[in-house]
Structure formats: structure tokens, C-alpha cells
Amino acid sequence: MNARATAVPNTHPPARMHLFVAFLTVLIGALCGLLQAFVRAGWIVLPNWLSYYAVLTVHGVLLALVSTTYFIFAYLLAGNGATLGDLSRGQKRLVVAGFWIMNVGVVLAAAMILSGNASVLYTFYLPLQAHPLFYIGLALFVVGTWAVSAGLLAQYFAWKKAHPNARTPLFAFLSTVTLFLWWIASLGVAATVLFQMIPLSLGWVRGVNVELSRTLFWYFGHPLVYFWLLPTYMVWYVNLPKLIGGKLFSDTLARFAFLLFLVFSFPVGVHHQLTEPGIQDGWKFLHVILTFMVAVPSLMTAFNVFASFELTALEKGQRGPFGWMRSLPWSDVRFLAPFIGMLFFIPGGIGGLINASYQMNAMVHNTLFVVGHFHITVGTPVMLTFFGLSYWLIPHLTGRTLTPWAMRLGLVQTAFWASGMLLMSTAQHALGLMGAPRRTDFTTYQNHPAAERWFDTPIANYATMAIGGALLFVGAMLMIGLAVYLAFFAPKNAANPDTRTAFPLADAADPHPQPAFLENWRLWLTLTAVLIFIAYTIPLIDIASHGAPLVRGLRTW
Numbered sequence: 001m002n003a004r005a006t007a008v009p010n011t012h013p014p015a016r017m018h019l020f021v022a023f024l025t026v027l028i029g030a031l032c033g034l035l036q037a038f039v040r041a042g043w044i045v046l047p048n049w050l051s052y053y054a055v056l057t058v059h060g061v062l063l064a065l066v067s068t069t070y071f072i073f074a075y076l077l078a079g080n081g082a083t084l085g086d087l088s089r090g091q092k093r094l095v096v097a098g099f100w101i102m103n104v105g106v107v108l109a110a111a112m113i114l115s116g117n118a119s120v121l122y123t124f125y126l127p128l129q130a131h132p133l134f135y136i137g138l139a140l141f142v143v144g145t146w147a148v149s150a151g152l153l154a155q156y157f158a159w160k161k162a163h164p165n166a167r168t169p170l171f172a173f174l175s176t177v178t179l180f181l182w183w184i185a186s187l188g189v190a191a192t193v194l195f196q197m198i199p200l201s202l203g204w205v206r207g208v209n210v211e212l213s214r215t216l217f218w219y220f221g222h223p224l225v226y227f228w229l230l231p232t233y234m235v236w237y238v239n240l241p242k243l244i245g246g247k248l249f250s251d252t253l254a255r256f257a258f259l260l261f262l263v264f265s266f267p268v269g270v271h272h273q274l275t276e277p278g279i280q281d282g283w284k285f286l287h288v289i290l291t292f293m294v295a296v297p298s299l300m301t302a303f304n305v306f307a308s309f310e311l312t313a314l315e316k317g318q319r320g321p322f323g324w325m326r327s328l329p330w331s332d333v334r335f336l337a338p339f340i341g342m343l344f345f346i347p348g349g350i351g352g353l354i355n356a357s358y359q360m361n362a363m364v365h366n367t368l369f370v371v372g373h374f375h376i377t378v379g380t381p382v383m384l385t386f387f388g389l390s391y392w393l394i395p396h397l398t399g400r401t402l403t404p405w406a407m408r409l410g411l412v413q414t415a416f417w418a419s420g421m422l423l424m425s426t427a428q429h430a431l432g433l434m435g436a437p438r439r440t441d442f443t444t445y446q447n448h449p450a451a452e453r454w455f456d457t458p459i460a461n462y463a464t465m466a467i468g469g470a471l472l473f474v475g476a477m478l479m480i481g482l483a484v485y486l487a488f489f490a491p492k493n494a495a496n497p498d499t500r501t502a503f504p505l506a507d508a509a510d511p512h513p514q515p516a517f518l519e520n521w522r523l524w525l526t527l528t529a530v531l532i533f534i535a536y537t538i539p540l541i542d543i544a545s546h547g548a549p550l551v552r553g554l555r556t557w
């Protein structure tokens, strides 16, 4: 073997399998998105056997819940392999078993949605009642993620035991925080699925406490967005500085920001329930205040990432306030795609502050504004980062190479996604401010004048949304085509088949050992638990003891 050859860790095969499913779900999810945008513009009418709400449920479930999770596990597996090495036999078994359990869960849930038995949207709020197999599928999916996470966490703790004096590589540290966050978050959704939804759908109980279920859902739902964002930030911290030929500004700051995300992601879920009666406003106030705390690690991240760009520019001899711009590799899709994602995150974050503000929330609640918001958060910063990542991760995992023409097509793909999202999300934000609701099939509300404006205003127009949606769809298809090419057809490195694209790991500019308390998991997990306890105990007791009468399940479709 060549001296420069990178040993292939045994995390590669499961990482490849996860990536495969991720792209498959993007394919179906994007098709649904296109249909939704066209239906709402009045351009197409779905056949009778296909309900708008089934399509919308597939879209939300597959893109937001499923594809993200598979992308994340693929990335974490590959990165843990690159920094910690092989999984033990037992760990690998857990990971592979988890992958298949997740798949069974996804197939069950998808089959129920597509057969019209689970048009409950991706939030599956009670009292909407789906077929029991939908909930069983969800439960299996979550259990599968627990197994994969357990394998990865076990790998980390085994590594730590074997290297008592070494400091954990940055990637593995950040990956561990992410997995802890997922574990703690998923307990909430598991609780409502197992103890409320499955018993209700099987007819074991006559009614359920809806407010309790929603609160458990959002206890999970907010940290869920951090489960998407943390791996995205990992790409920005660990991989991007290397790809641009520089260093991460501060390793310590990155670790600390992640710990703050862990702590502050949980006691904030009620900011999704500001319009709900049944939760006292004092608690809503507390959750809103804590929500604004999450801005702190977010700004720390923005600072750290842009400081890394600046540092790289200085090292390359670029000076002046815009020197960093001249030093970045604009024609490298592996950099450009995540970078555009970052740009979208600026209005995305501002929109988040609007949603979280008590009074402004009342204006935008349940309108298309919210849909615009999550397409420029999870739909762009997260997705474009995963897409950009694929251009090197797939070659890394398959031993093939990113050819120059694939790189160029990748830039085109990124341009389609970015311009499509710009159009679609701008239209959605504006339509929302004009009162257009989210989650509705085509309707003109009996030609109500307010609704007619949604079809004939510039920009704030369903047609703009649909044109954006079409561009996005092209972007998604190009991405999938390129992923297939990179996985199966791109040339192997002919000169030296043993050398594969490395997993790019940046050095940090602050090499001194960081404070030991950063790796004191007991401390951080306790702090997380204490904040959860403070934020949720009394509201949950209130909801359980003064709740509205139990409600029977409903099938509205």
C-alpha cells in the first residue's frame, strides 16, 4: 500500500448506506414539494386518489425528519471513523441494526401516509389520528436512531478509556454533544408516541390529553432543529477551514458553543406554543427569554467561522476589510454551497427571532411566513451544507474522484437551489405577512379580495413561489444525479487507487489545551437536566392535572 494511503475505517459501509437512503428520501420529498407549490398556485390539480395533505405529510416527514437524520448519521459515522478509527464488532452491530430498524420504520410510516391512512402532517398533532402502523413506524425509527447513536457514543467512550490523557479530537467531541442532544430530545417524542398515540390508535384508551402531547412534541421539536444545525456547524468548524486552506480560529470556542447549544436547546419548546391556551403566560415568557439565550452560541459560531475566513486571508497575505473575500475559493462547490447556506442563515435567524417574539408571533403564526422561515433555515443552510458536503464525502466513502465537470455542474446545482429558494422563500414570507395560511390546499376563499391578492401581487404571489419551487426541484434532481455519479460512475483515482479523498480535518489556531471542564459530561448533562426540570415540571403538572377533557381521535380526511 502507498504510504500516503488513508486506511479505510469500518464506519465507511454504514455511512454509505445512510447516505444512500438520505438521497432517496430527498428525491421523493422534493417531488412532493414541487407538487405542493404547483397546486397552491392553481397550476395543477392532484388526482382524486392523492390528497394534498398526504403529499404534504410525505414532504415534511421525509425531508425534515428522515433525510436529515440519515445525512447526519452518514456524516457522524464517517467523521468518527476518520478521528477515532474503527467501530468494535459490537458497536458496528448496533449501528447496522439501528440502520435497518430505522428503514423498517420509515417504510411503514411512508406506506401509511401514501395509502391515505396518515395525513397528519409531519407534526402528527393529536387529536388527528393516523393508522397505528404509522406510529409504530415512527417509534421504530426513533429506536433505530437510538441504536446508531449508542454505537457511536460507545465508540467515543471506549476511545476515551483507551486514551486517558489525550484530548478528544474536535470532530468526535462535537459529534458526542450532538448525539447526547438527540437522545435527550427524542425521549419527549417517544413518550407521546408510545403512551398516547399508539394506545389511542389501537383503541386501548378512549381519549388523550392533547396539550400534554403537544408539549411533549415541542420539548422534542425545538432541540430537533439543533440536531440538524449542530452537524451543519460541524462542517463549518471542522471541514470548511481545511477546504479553504486555513485553520479554525478557535477550537475551544467551538466546543463551548456546542455545550451551550446542548444546555439551551431544551427549556425553550413552549415558544412553539405561544398561541395555545393551557400554558400560563409566565412559562411562555420564561421559554421566550431562554430562546433568546440561544442567540449567544449562534453568534459565537458566526464569529468563529468568519474569524477563520479572516485568519486564512491574513495567512495568504490578503489585507483590508474585504481581503477575506479575495482569498476564498469561490469556484469550489465544496466551499460555495455551505457558504451560500450561511448567507441564507442571516435572514433565517432574524425570522426566528420574529417567530419567537410573543407579539410578532401572533402576526405570523400558521401563515406561509413560517414555511418561508424553515426553508431558509433547515431547507438551505442545513441542506446546502449537506449537499456541499456530499461533493467530498461521497468520493471519500467510495474512493472515486470529484471530476472537474462534476464540480462545475455542482456549481450550477447550487445556483438552482439558491435562486429557487430565494424566490420561493421570499414569496412565502411576503404571502404570510399578507395573511396567506400555511398547510392548505388550493383555495380562493370564495374569491375573497384578500385571497385574490395572493395571485396578482408581484413577488408576494403563489406563482413566484411555484417558479422558485420548480428551480429548487431542478437543483434537487441535479444533486441526486451528481450523487449517483460520484457514488457509482466517477473515475477511481487511477494514478493511485489506494489514495482516497481525505476527510478534511482542519487544525485549530489555538493549540493550547482547553479547560478540562469542557469535557466534564456529568456537569453539562446535569446542567441540561436542571434547566429542563425548571422549565417543564410545573407546566407539565398543570397540563396533566388541569387539562381539558380527554379528546377522542379524529380523522379529518
Ligand code: HEM
Binding pocket: 029, 030, 031, 033, 034, 036, 037, 040, 056, 057, 059, 060, 063, 064, 068, 121, 122, 123, 371, 374, 375, 378, 379, 383, 437, 438, 439, 440, 441, 468, 469, 470, 472, 473, 476
Ligand atoms: C424541492 C424543494 C422544495 C420545495 C419545492 C418545497 C415546497 C414547499 C411548500 C410549497 C410548502 C408549503 C405547503 C403548505 O403549507 O401548504 C412546504 C412545506 C414544508 N417544507 Fe418544503 N420544499 C422544498 C424543500 C424542503 C426541504 C429541503 C425541507 C427540509 C429539509 C422542507 C421542509 C418542509 C416542511 C417541514 C414543510 C411543512 C410541512 C407542514 O406544514 O406540515 N422542504 N414545502
Ligand SMILES: [Cu+2]
Binding pocket: 221, 222, 225, 268, 269, 271, 272
Ligand atoms: Cu423552536
